[in-house]
Amino acid sequence: MKRQKGVLKWGLILITIVILIWFSRSYLNFRVEEIRDWILSFGILAPIVYMVIYTIRPLLFFPASVLSIAGGLAFGSMFGTIYTVIGATGGAVLSFIVARKLGKSIANKDWQGKGRKLQEQLEKNGFFYVLFFRFVPLFNFDLISYSAGLSKIRFTSFFFGTLIGIIPGTFAYNFLGSSLVSGDPKVIALAVGVFILLSVIPILIRNRVEEKRVIR
Incomplete structure (x- = not known):
């Protein structure tokens, strides 16, 4: 029974990924191309504009x-990954600073549930928890940044x-995006494969961690 549930769950995950890919090739692709054209309209300043937008995202x-x-x-x-990593890190730092400036008194009163648990974990072993949570999507990206800002984690641990x-997840999205430009079915298939691989591995790790928690 447990094995059947596992097969069903992975089947649903794969179907969801296929639907998302199809969606990106139709409606989403149209929107993304509009964003790309707008970014490139800035010419030589396009990379800077892109990173700034990602920072304030x-x-x-x-x-x-x-x-x-x-x-x-x-x-x-390659360059898409580099610019995105810089912008995403900048955005995370911005969220971190905003949360820290707002004050911990607000968090102590209102921060409950997952946010509270995440905050406690971040304070215990900052760098490794941030690294783990960034790679394995247990929590929302921005939630991690705000929680870290409200915790006692060192800024350098959060930053690095x-x-x-x-990096892995960012590369997956950028590789998928760049493959749409070529229009080559082989390149797109390879990009989809890489995207699925880099999406499934964190899920496997997350499930393993959750199983260990249940056992304990």
């Missing part, structure tokens, strides 16, 4: 995945944990 509540794919379309997988931890 948490304040705009704009979906990071769409912006990452647009980065891959605009700059290719974020910088290193977001």
Whole structure:
């Protein structure tokens, strides 16, 4: 019974990924291409504009995945990944600073549930927890940044944990975005494969961690 549930769950995950890919090739692709064209309209300043937009993204509540794919379309997988990592790290730092400036008294009164548990874990072993949470999507990206800002974690631990931890996922989105430019079915298939692989591995790790928690 447990095995059947596992097969069903992975089947649903794969179906969801396929639907998302199809969606990105139709409606989402149109939106992403518009964003890419707008970014590239700044010419030589395009990379700077892109990184600035990504940095303030948490304040705009704009979906990071769409912006990452647009980065891959605009700059290719390599430079798109570099610019996105810089921008995403900048956005995380901005959220961290905003949370820290707002004051811990607010958090102590209102921060409950997952936020409270996450905050406690961040205070115990800062760098490794941030690195883990960035690689394995247990919590929302911005929630981690705000929680870290409200905790006692050192800024350097948060910064480097974020910088290193977001690289695999960022590359996956940018590679997927850059593959749409080529239009080559083989390149797109490879990009989809890489995207699925880098999406499934964190889920496997997360499930393993949750199983250990249940056993304990």
